[in-house]
Amino acid sequence: MTSLRRFLSTGEARAGLAMLLPLIVLALLAPVLFPGDPMAIVGQPLLPPFQESALPLGTDRLGRDVLAQLVHGAQTSLLVGLAAALSALCIGAVIGTIAGFGGRVADEVLMRITEAFQTVPAFLLALAFVSVIGPTLASVVFAIALGAWPAPARVARAEVLSIREKDYVAAARVVGKRPLEIAFREILPNALPPVLALSSVIVASAILIEAALSFLGLGDPNRITWGGMIAEGRTVLRSASYLSIIPGIALVVAVLAVYLLGEGAAKARLSKRSYA
Amino acid sequence: MTPLLEITKLTVSYDGTTPALHEANLTVAAGERVGLIGESGSGKSTLALAIAGLLPRTARVSGSIRWQQTDTVPRKGTDIGYVFQDPAGSLDPVMRIGAQLAEILRVLRGKQSQLDVPELLARVGFPDPEIIAARYPHQLSGGQKQRVAIACALAGQPRLLIADEATSALDTIVQAGIVRLLSRLTADTGSSLLFITHDLALASTLADRLVVMRNGRILEAGTPREIIEHPRHPYVASLVASHLALEGPTLLETQREPAQ
Amino acid sequence: MTAPLLSVHDLAKSFGGTRAVDKVSFDLAAGETLALAGLSGSGKSTVARMVMRLIEPDAGRIDFMGEDLTRHSGSALRARRRHIQMVFQDTNSSFNPRATVASALLDPLNTFDILPKPQRAHEVRHLLERVGLSPGLFDRSIHELSGGQRQRVAIARALASRPALIVLDEALSAVDASIRIDLLELLLDLQREQGISYLFIAHDLGMIRAIAHRTAILDAGRIAEIGPTQSIIAAPQTQIGQQLVAAAPRLFHVADQP
Numbered sequence: 001m002t003s004l005r006r007f008l009s010t011g012e013a014r015a016g017l018a019m020l021l022p023l024i025v026l027a028l029l030a031p032v033l034f035p036g037d038p039m040a041i042v043g044q045p046l047l048p049p050f051q052e053s054a055l056p057l058g059t060d061r062l063g064r065d066v067l068a069q070l071v072h073g074a075q076t077s078l079l080v081g082l083a084a085a086l087s088a089l090c091i092g093a094v095i096g097t098i099a100g101f102g103g104r105v106a107d108e109v110l111m112r113i114t115e116a117f118q119t120v121p122a123f124l125l126a127l128a129f130v131s132v133i134g135p136t137l138a139s140v141v142f143a144i145a146l147g148a149w150p151a152p153a154r155v156a157r158a159e160v161l162s163i164r165e166k167d168y169v170a171a172a173r174v175v176g177k178r179p180l181e182i183a184f185r186e187i188l189p190n191a192l193p194p195v196l197a198l199s200s201v202i203v204a205s206a207i208l209i210e211a212a213l214s215f216l217g218l219g220d221p222n223r224i225t226w227g228g229m230i231a232e233g234r235t236v237l238r239s240a241s242y243l244s245i246i247p248g249i250a251l252v253v254a255v256l257a258v259y260l261l262g263e264g265a266a267k268a269r270l271s272k273r274s275y276a
Numbered sequence: 277m278t279p280l281l282e283i284t285k286l287t288v289s290y291d292g293t294t295p296a297l298h299e300a301n302l303t304v305a306a307g308e309r310v311g312l313i314g315e316s317g318s319g320k321s322t323l324a325l326a327i328a329g330l331l332p333r334t335a336r337v338s339g340s341i342r343w344q345q346t347d348t349v350p351r352k353g354t355d356i357g358y359v360f361q362d363p364a365g366s367l368d369p370v371m372r373i374g375a376q377l378a379e380i381l382r383v384l385r386g387k388q389s390q391l392d393v394p395e396l397l398a399r400v401g402f403p404d405p406e407i408i409a410a411r412y413p414h415q416l417s418g419g420q421k422q423r424v425a426i427a428c429a430l431a432g433q434p435r436l437l438i439a440d441e442a443t444s445a446l447d448t449i450v451q452a453g454i455v456r457l458l459s460r461l462t463a464d465t466g467s468s469l470l471f472i473t474h475d476l477a478l479a480s481t482l483a484d485r486l487v488v489m490r491n492g493r494i495l496e497a498g499t500p501r502e503i504i505e506h507p508r509h510p511y512v513a514s515l516v517a518s519h520l521a522l523e524g525p526t527l528l529e530t531q532r533e534p535a536q
Numbered sequence: 537m538t539a540p541l542l543s544v545h546d547l548a549k550s551f552g553g554t555r556a557v558d559k560v561s562f563d564l565a566a567g568e569t570l571a572l573a574g575l576s577g578s579g580k581s582t583v584a585r586m587v588m589r590l591i592e593p594d595a596g597r598i599d600f601m602g603e604d605l606t607r608h609s610g611s612a613l614r615a616r617r618r619h620i621q622m623v624f625q626d627t628n629s630s631f632n633p634r635a636t637v638a639s640a641l642l643d644p645l646n647t648f649d650i651l652p653k654p655q656r657a658h659e660v661r662h663l664l665e666r667v668g669l670s671p672g673l674f675d676r677s678i679h680e681l682s683g684g685q686r687q688r689v690a691i692a693r694a695l696a697s698r699p700a701l702i703v704l705d706e707a708l709s710a711v712d713a714s715i716r717i718d719l720l721e722l723l724l725d726l727q728r729e730q731g732i733s734y735l736f737i738a739h740d741l742g743m744i745r746a747i748a749h750r751t752a753i754l755d756a757g758r759i760a761e762i763g764p765t766q767s768i769i770a771a772p773q774t775q776i777g778q779q780l781v782a783a784a785p786r787l788f789h790v791a792d793q794p
Contacts (some may be wrong), residue, residue, distance in 0.1 A: 166629050167624045167625075167626060167629040167630040168629060168630055168631050168632045168633075168635075170585075170588075170590050170622075170624070170630075171622070171624065171630050171631070171693070172632075172643070173590060173617075174588060174590070174617055174621060174622045175617070175621075175643045175644040175647055175648075175693065175696075175697070176614045176615075176617045176618065176644065176647035176648055176697075177643070177647055178614070186632055189634060190632070190633060190634070315712035315713065315714060316683060316712055418576070447575040447576055447739055448739060448740065448741075448780060448783040448784055448785070449575060449779050449780065449783040450575075451783065451785075452782070452783040452785075474712065474713065475713070475785060476713070476787070477785035477786055477787045478785040480785075480787050481785060481786070500787075504787050511714075514714055515713060515714055516787070517717075518713045518714050518716065518717045519713070519742070519787055520716075520717075520740070520742030520743050520745065520746050521742060521786065521787070522741060522742060522745060522769050522781065522784055522786070526745050526746050527717075527720055527721060527724060527746040527747065528569075528724065528745075528746060528747055528748075528749070
């Protein structure tokens with residue numbers, strides 16, 4: 001059985017995909033489904049959901065289409081989540097590999113830096129970074145990655161430390177490979193699987209941190225975000241709670257979907273091991 | 277001699293299609309020492325696991341295993357003792373040796389074991405059992421650990437001892453000591469021994485009868501003298517020929533250029 | 537007499553206070569096989585890995601082809617590795633899990649820049665044939681092969697750079713006996729054709745006797761005795777030598793004398 005089929009055979013993976021795929025499709029089709037500016041005023045303000053067929057999820061305080069915002073917001077949430085996780089995994093894998101393979105001094109220095117980052121809560125780090133640099137999409141992504149890379153770095157380092165002692169690394173030295181080539185071509189690809197296993201947790205937390213930053217008004221002001229929508233709805237929480245609840249549900253669905261995919265992948269790996 | 281164990285047409289398959297063991301027939305008499313020889317993938321360990329009832333639940337098994345001429349299955353521990361290849365893997369790293377043995381004796385007390393821990397350890401050749409009993413596995417050498425593993429297998433006073441590549445991970449000197457120990461123990465207690473190895477010469481030093489396996493089938497069985505002097509199957513002959521002896525002409529001499 | 541190919545002087549290594557190797561010295565001539573025998577923990581593999589500069593010696597010299605290898609590092613050491621190659625015991629771990637037969641054999645050709653690039657794939661096929669494998673295995677993943685086939689690929693990998701010395705660290709110990717003879721014959725053929733020297737690490741005297749001209753028996757990090765293999769096996773002078781010879785399994789040794 002291939003790994004993909006093993007993955008798809010788990011209930012977690014199926015449930016996760018059933019939730020995440022529609023979100024991805026909606027996010028990708030946002031410009032087609034809701035062309036034009038989602039921030040444009042299209043109707044009377046505070047129209048509740050399921051009242052008007054043209055505006056199925058109603059409108060917000062200014063009369064903007066909630067569904068259009070939700071779909072465009074999915075773009076931002078997923079983009080930031082994936083980009084931040086990818087950057088964190090890349091930074092972490094490279095730093096972990098250098099720490100694990102580069103000798104005692106490199107290891108000591110890099111691991112102390114990693115610990116320094118780990119002692120600061122990821123959200124505070126992101127908050128501080130964005131308030132200094134300014135809220136753009138790139139700075140939000142980098143701010144989240146800044147707090148997320150230590151975990152993959154530590155996992156990568158531990159893995160590299162064990163692979164480093166394998167005979168095939170000695171064999172690579174014997175056939176004259178250079179240290180950098182050995183670290184990144186021989187060791188890193190084999191150290192990646194446990195590092196990648198962290199990706200679901202990182203994506204999920206990145207989506208939540210992005211939402212929290214946007215909620216505090218530190219998201220990219222030119223983009224619609226779920227966190228920003230919740231913040232918008234906060235002022236009318238008693239009279240029009242749906243404005244906060246709808247993007248809140250979207251957040252829960254996205255995070256849960258990513259988490260379930262991670263669980264599915266872990267289960268698939270376990271079942272592979274028990275067959276072997 | 278009365279048969280202790282009779283295996284008839286035993287077939288085992290792990291994946292449901294290719295059999296790891298194919299229609300194996302084997303009889304072990306009471307007190308007999310059988311050397312089961314095979315290279316990697318020969319099915320020798322599958323046969324041993326099947327006898328001991330240690331196959332994974334997903335394995336498909338057909339054929340019959342008769343124990344002491346009844347249809348009962350041999351019981352683990354009291355009928356069969358099993359010694360694995362990796363002694364470190366079969367001992368609990370955070371328990372003292374004495375405590376591990378005591379636990380096994382306690383579990384098997386249903387059979388009213390008259391043995392105690394120092395006696396068991398003395399039996400496997402430790403001159404000072406009390407000292408060994410107080411140690412942890414990591415404080416012992418590989419050979420000592422394997423002796424302890426043999427003591428564990430003997431705790432239930434089994435009628436059949438299975439040693440599955442039990443000496444393969446050990447140095448030749450230690451290996452020879454373990455083989456002597458197994459030989460002495462089976463002679464003393466009258467129990468049978470199934471000695472599984474890839475090393476024909478090693479098995480021939482201790483077995484009453486050799487059984488050669490390949491690709492899940494039993495190819496040939498006979499006394500060591502029969503197998504070594506008159507192998508019938510060409511593979512068995514090649515196995516005999518591949519023994520690298522310390523006497524006779526060597527490859528180096530037969531291949532050396534006369535000019536050198 | 538010409539200078540030896542490899543000459544090791546007073547090699548020493550300690551791991552955390554215990555002396556794994558203690559002042560080991562020996563010579564190895566071109567085209568000769570020297571076996572290092574001993575129990576596990578005797579230091580034989582540590583010596584092999586120090587000769588390969590995979591473990592840094594604490595003290596001593598490793599003169600190879602007229603230069604002290606311990607003085608070189610970095611690219612100078614990499615350039616010299618071309619002439620001194622190694623085959624490991626465990627074929628599962630001595631190849632990258634992602635390697636194919638082709639990538640494993642192209643590695644030394646590429647790093648040591650042997651032959652013009654377009655000829656290297658052809659050379660790989662030639663190497664496969666030389667070690668008794670089908671060139672059709674070219675694209676196969678290493679881990680699809682049997683243990684014996686993998687060890688042939690390992691020998692081909694060591695041969696690729698046309699070395700003067702190959703260190704065989706228990707290289708045949710885990711191989712099935714019926715295949716072991718073929719591999720011993722292959723190694724002997726290669727030695728005769730190409731004049732390669734072998735440093736043959738093993739614990740099995742039968743195997744050592746089949747291939748090694750001379751044998752050194754190591755005990756607790758020191759050379760207990762060294763001499764022609766035949767005389768060491770016929771008349772070992774030390775206690776450890778006598779024990780090793782006595783413990784080597786012989787075809788029905790005990791069964792003959794009950």
